[in-house]
Structure formats: C-alpha cells, structure tokens
Amino acid sequence: MTLSPLPTKGEDGFYHPTTENEIIALVKKAGNESLEIRCRGAAHSMSRAIYTDPGQGEKPLPNEVSEQKPPKGPNLNVMFDQYMALTWIDEKKGIIEVEAGIHLGYDPEDPTGTSTLENSLLYQAFVKGFTLSDLGGISHQTVSGFLMTGSSGGSLWYSIDENLLALSIIDGNGTAEWFTKESEEFGAIVLSLGLLGIVSKVRLQLTPIFNIYGQQITYPTSPADCPIDLFGAGSAGKLSMENFLKQTPYSRILWWPQEKVERVVIWEASRGTAMPVFDPAPYEEFADNNFITNVEQLGASMIFTMLGNSKFGIVWKKLQPSFAEFRRLTELSWGGKFFAKLMAVLVTGILKVIGFLLTLFFMTFKGLLDALYPTVIDALQPLTKKGKAQLFMDYTYSSLPMDNGANDILMGTEFTEIWIPLTDTQRAMDLLDKMFKEGKFKATGYYSTELYAGKQSSYWLSPSFERDVFRIDFFWFSTNEGNPAAKDGFFSQFWEALKDENISFRLHWAKFLPEYDFEKWAAYFKEQYPRWDDFMRLRERRDPQNIFLTNYWSRHLFGKEKS
Ligand SMILES: Cc1cc2nc3c(=O)[nH]c(=O)nc-3n(C[C@H](O)[C@H](O)[C@H](O)COP(=O)(O)OP(=O)(O)OC[C@H]3O[C@@H](n4cnc5c(N)ncnc54)[C@H](O)[C@@H]3O)c2cc1C
DSSP: OOOOOOOOBOTTSOBOOOSHHHHHHHHHHHHHTTOOEEEESSOOSOHHHHSOOOOTTSOOOOOOTTOOSOOSSSSEEEEOTTOOOEEEEETTTTEEEEETTOBSSOOTTOTTSOOOSTTSHHHHHHHTTEEOSOOOSOOOSBHHHHHHTTOOOSBSSOOGGGGEEEEEEEOTTSOEEEEETTSTTHHHHSSOTTSSOEEEEEEEEOEEOOEEEEEEEEEEOSTTTOSEESSSSOBTTBEEHHHHHHHOSEEEEEEEOSTTTOEEEEEEEEEEOOOSSOOOBOOOSSOSSHHHHHHHHHHHHHHHHHHTOSOHHHHHHHHHHHHHHHHHHHHHHTTSSHHHHHHHHHHHHHHHHHHHHHHHHHHHTHHHHHHHHHHHHHHHSOOOOTTOOEEEEEEHHHHSSTTTTSOTTTTOEEEEEEEEEGGGHHHHHHHHHHHHHHHTHHHHOSSOEEEEEEOOBOOTTOTTBTSOEEEEEEEEETTOSSOTTSTTSTTHHHHHHHHHTTOOOEEOTTSOOOOSOHHHHHHHHHHHOTTHHHHHHHHHHHOTTOSSOOHHHHHHHHSSOOO
C-alpha cells in the first residue's frame, strides 16, 4: 500500500485527515519521531483525557470540558471534521458505515462549523426510517468519542451496544484492522479511551425508527409527596429507586437536595410507534422561546457563578464569556442580519449593566444570596402541580437527548460520574441523603445531582461491565472556584465515602477522575475491572511505543508518570 502524503498541521493546531491512509501516515510519523498522537471528537470529555501532552516547556491545558484547542508542541492532535461520511451498506436492514468524525447530532460548538443537523448520523438515519437504540443526555458527540469513553443514556432496557457491528481501528504500527462483535477483542476495542489505536470507521445496524413519549414532573423529596421511595426498599404502591429505574424505559432524575429546596425532577419516556401523521411536541428544558431560554440560561450562569465564587472581580471576569455567548445566540435567533446584530448588542449591553449591578450587590451581601437560594431555585425549577406535568412526544433524535438545549458555555457543567451496582442503589441513596443533610452546602453544592441507570455491558473497561448500574452524576458548575477533583475538593468527599462504605464503584472515564493519590486510585480501578490485565496486555501489543499513551492516562491507569 502506498501511503498518502502527510496532511499538514492546521493553524488551529490540529491535523485534519481526509482518508484512512492519511491517518495511517500520521500514526507512522508519530511512531518514527517518538511523538504522541491523540484524536478529538466534540471535546466533551475532560481535555487531558482527549489530547496529547504539551511539548516540552509548553503549558498544560486546563483540565476542562469543551476545551477546543490542543496543547502546543510537536505531538499530533487529530480532528476528523474532514472524515465524517456515512455510507449505507444495506438500506433495508439499516446497516451503515460511518467515518470516525461523524457527530451523533448537530454540534453547535464545533469550532470548524462543519457539523450540521443534516450531516449528523441521527438525522441521516432518521430520513431513512432508522435511529440508535439509546442516546446520552446530549447528542453533540462524535460516534468515536461516545464509544471510546463508554458513554450511554439513562436506560436499563436499551443501549447503543445493540447497534454496533464492527470497528476499524489503526494500531501503533499503522495497521488498520476490522474487529467485529463476534471477535474476542471487540470487548476491549470499543471502549478503549484512544489507547488501543485510532478508530477509523464504525459499522452499525440501526434500530427501526420510533418516537418517544414522555413527561417531566417535579416532586418534593419528602416521603409523603414523592412517588418513588427514594431512600427505602419500596412499599405497597411505591417503587424503590432501583425498581423505578428498572421499570422505566428511559429516565433520569435531577436531585436538588439543598435544605428548603428538596425536590426531584423526574424525566421519563418510553418508545412509541412513529405515527405517519405526527406533530412533534419537543421536550423543553427551559422556555419554549429561544430568547427567553437564553435569558434564563444567562440568569442561571450569573447565579451559579456568584454562588461558586467569593470575589466580585473574579465573578465579573468569569461572566464575560457568558455575555458574549448570549449576544451570539440572540443574534442568531433573530436571523443574524445587520438589524439582529445591532439589537443583540443593545440587549446584551442592557443586560450587562443590570448584571453588573446585581453582581456587585450580591457579592457585597453574599449572605443574602444564600438566604435567597431556595426561592431562586424554586423559580427556576418549580414543583409541578397535579395534572400539570410537562408532556412531550417527539422524534428520538430531538428529545431523547434531553439536555441538548443547555448551552455549553452558559450552562457549562463538569462532572464526576459514579457507577455502582444497581443492587446497591438503596445503600448509596441512604449514604448520600445522610451526607447531604449533615454537610449542607459543602456536600450538596448549589447545583443538582443527576441520577440515572446504565445497562450492563460486555466491554472490558465499561463501568457497567457485567452489571447493571445506578449512576450518580455530581454536577460542578464550570465557573466554580477550586478543583473539585483535588484531595479536599468537592468530588473527593463522595469517592472517599463510597469507598469507606465498601460500595464498589467505577467512574465514567470522560469525566473527572481523582487528581490525588494516583497510585491508590489506579490500584482501586484495577480491582474493579475483571479484565483489566487483559486490556493492558492488549494495549502493550497494540501500542508498543506508547504513542497513544499520555501522562494523564498513565497517572490514572498506572498511578505514575509516563516514563
Ligand atoms: C454536557 C455534557 C453532557 C454529557 N452527557 C452524557 C450522558 O448523558 N451520558 C454519558 O455517558 N456521557 C455524557 N457526557 C460525556 C460524553 O459523552 C463524553 O465526554 C464523550 O466522550 C464525548 O464525545 P466526544 O465526541 O466529545 O469525544 P471527545 O471528548 O472529544 O473524546 C473522547 C475520547 O475519545 C478519544 N477519541 C475521539 N475520537 C477518537 C478516534 N477516532 N479514535 C480513537 N480515540 C478517539 C479521545 O482522545 C478521548 O479520549 C456528557 C458530557 C457533557 C460535556
């Protein structure tokens, strides 16, 4: 095989290959020059889980989600915006082959602007009568990024695993090879964190299209008012949390445990026939009007940034990207022409003045903000009156990812996500309830905690390997001060408490992992995964020169710096 010429590095710091041969050429370059090579999808994982290490003497990237730029230096960071085609292999059976960079849905933050609804996997499938079996809370991700980190939606019934047939992946020697689901190593390849090679193509058998029908209801958490026995084993007429998750096809709960807020927002849905005459009523996370939605999100950004920081100057500085994003969104929603631009600047200017005064006031009288907190959350997330649940019925691609409407900058959210055996749901809920009550804001934070489920998987490094799981996704507003993954950070209290209680857990690989006691945590992870050693042996074989391994992964998986 003759190698294609090497693609050149773009001004954005990425290589943008257009063919598999070009990817192979990049892998060979990395091998020959002892460089690292890593790929990005939509950059929704922690940045250091995605990119290479920086070059010598260059600054490391902040470890954040949605970091669009790679670190500086000679290492190779690859972006697949020119490699995202979808080919129909069998239109009757819904079999497709996609290139690595295809997004599941539209990615509004794609820095190259290549992603559109029309070129997304889900939309192209939809127009031919197909979809994927399950989706995460957003659909901005690329197919490779989603699979490589074991991402999944909130369901014990369905999983994207059902759709996967085969993957073509390029190893550290530059050899591309297909692995089908029948092969033993498929279980390692599908979820391999970019450590076993570069995914080039994915073959899927899609699910015949269905619509989703669901509702969202906000209940108090008090046992008398909540229809789920959140902390108990369930009783006549009231399901335990575990059974609620088992019996609901798609679900997720946002838990606001703070004193005087104490509520759960239950989102639940099931599949239904894609009726030929259908007027979709999409799920609305915010208002059903773009402008109001943007104002709500800007307001939330201001409130959470004030709550999560102690100094006025810092809050004001951190809010500037939110105002810029608000202006951009407003301009877009009003058509993007000259008049829209002018009005967007004007409205943003007015909101900026109001925002400045409010920020100054509340940062001066910080205690007042804490006192008003329950009222503010009540306004943002009111309890549902009987019979007034939000009902939605929609196409899968549009409302199954229920958080697609949340803007990545205005509602910048980072997480640590803990997957525990489903059978330990009650123990974990009890423990959390106790921690939240005793620790108050120090344990609850100001944001909500997401509760959902995951179907067991056969992928060796999946946090749901061989067991159904209960997932606790602790949210962290991205403008908060401090590192939540540090030894005394917000997340560590939960990791340590669950460990002390002997509730065995695994962490979502794309989200925050402990950034302290690396050796201890690497040993802990190893214990949690029965096929850990098999995976690591395969890694050594497929990446003999460690071109896919970075310091980040070396610390988290082996407890030490990359040698
Ligand atoms: C707002 C938000 C909501 C989320 N909701 C959910 C959810 O509901 N459920 C859930 O499980 N997760 C969720 N996540 C996590 C998200 O699904 C993961 O971060 C996922 O990996 C993102 O995909 P991506 O395309 O952005 O990939 P990236 O984050 O860019 O990359 C992910 C990993 O894949 C590697 N990679 C990418 N492409 C390739 C390739 N071609 N070959 C080899 N390696 C590659 C990267 O190096 C990196 O290690 C959410 C994240 C955010 C920020």
